[in-house]
Amino acid sequence: MPQPLIAGLPPNCELSAGYIVRITALDPTTGLTVSGVALSNVSVFVTDLVGNVGDLTPMPLLVPTNEPV
Amino acid sequence: MARDVQIRLPDGGAPQSYGVPNATEIIPLAINATFDGTGAAGSFVPTVEIISDGGVVIARVPCQTTVAAGGSAECTFAPFLRADSGGSVSGQQQLGVYHSNAVTVSGSSNVVVSWVYDAGDAVLDLSAPTLPTVTSSGVWFVVCNFQGSGTWVSGNGLEGDLSTQLPVLTRSLTTSLADNSAAVPRGTTAITAALTAGDQLRFALFNQTSFNRDVQMSSAYVMKLFSL
Numbered sequence: 001m002p003q004p005l006i007a008g009l010p011p012n013c014e015l016s017a018g019y020i021v022r023i024t025a026l027d028p029t030t031g032l033t034v035s036g037v038a039l040s041n042v043s044v045f046v047t048d049l050v051g052n053v054g055d056l057t058p059m060p061l062l063v064p065t066n067e068p069v
Numbered sequence: 070m071a072r073d074v075q076i077r078l079p080d081g082g083a084p085q086s087y088g089v090p091n092a093t094e095i096i097p098l099a100i101n102a103t104f105d106g107t108g109a110a111g112s113f114v115p116t117v118e119i120i121s122d123g124g125v126v127i128a129r130v131p132c133q134t135t136v137a138a139g140g141s142a143e144c145t146f147a148p149f150l151r152a153d154s155g156g157s158v159s160g161q162q163q164l165g166v167y168h169s170n171a172v173t174v175s176g177s178s179n180v181v182v183s184w185v186y187d188a189g190d191a192v193l194d195l196s197a198p199t200l201p202t203v204t205s206s207g208v209w210f211v212v213c214n215f216q217g218s219g220t221w222v223s224g225n226g227l228e229g230d231l232s233t234q235l236p237v238l239t240r241s242l243t244t245s246l247a248d249n250s251a252a253v254p255r256g257t258t259a260i261t262a263a264l265t266a267g268d269q270l271r272f273a274l275f276n277q278t279s280f281n282r283d284v285q286m287s288s289a290y291v292m293k294l295f296s297l
Contacts, residue, residue: 002141003140004143007130007144010119010148012096020086022087022118037108038083040102042078044076045076046097047072049071051072
């Protein structure tokens with residue numbers, strides 16, 4: 001049974017394209033990544049401000065037309 | 070339009086990353102992961118890093134607990150979460166309810182009330198009932214309701230005096246006057262203070278009339294907002 005732990009995130013931190021959220025395991029002395037740690041059930045719950053997260057299809061283009069409605 | 074979504078990352082060795090895609094903006098609300106250190110090369114601290122589009126770490130959020138090599142942990146990262154500092158307190162927020170019995174106070178005199186436990190968390194040590202002490206360190210919010218009982222005359226005053234004692238003195242005074250409708254003074258006084266285990270509370274009632282009056286701390290709510 002893994003021990004349950006908690007930690008604080010900075011609130012209201014808006015991240016735009018190109019930013020990275022990295023989940024890692026660091027050595028408490030050196031700050032370097034510790035090898036051999038396996039991650040599972042990784043869940044990142046976010047507010048998607050634009051609405052594109054997970055959407056792999058582009059927005060449909062609205063093309064003006066002269067056809068009668 | 071903004072919406073809340075869950076993003077699942079694949080299982081694998083640490084680190085695992087989520088890159089914010091083009092034309093997207095997100096605000097992380099909660100990140101959860103299971104760290105299996107069975108094969109870890111050493112002890113480790115579960116950590117979330119936020120890296121800018123320029124490759125610079127702009128935030129590094131370590132868990133406050135180090136996991137020993139071979140150990141495992143499930144860690145949740147979310148705003149305003151903070152591990153308890155330990156000691157005798159197991160929870161973050163605690164609430165104890167207290168009162169004092171009614172006592173008769175001479176005119177123009179005060180009484181330091183004796184606290185009696187009612188319900189909730191026993192957050193006070195009542196070995197000295199007139200100077201109870203908090204049992205753990207933290208930021209505390211204390212609110213005391215007081216009132217007169219028996220016969221009062223409209224306009225008679227009763228003062229509630231709530232304070233912490235040395236080394237940090239915080240004090241709140243409230244004067245309540247008996248009104249025409251109830252003819253019994255009722256009031257509330259409250260303080261917020263950072264206290265360490267063993268710091269004292271004190272609540273006194275001052276009878277502002279020139280006659281004997283019955284007074285009481287009808288209820289007191291002692292809340293530890295968070296640990297220090």
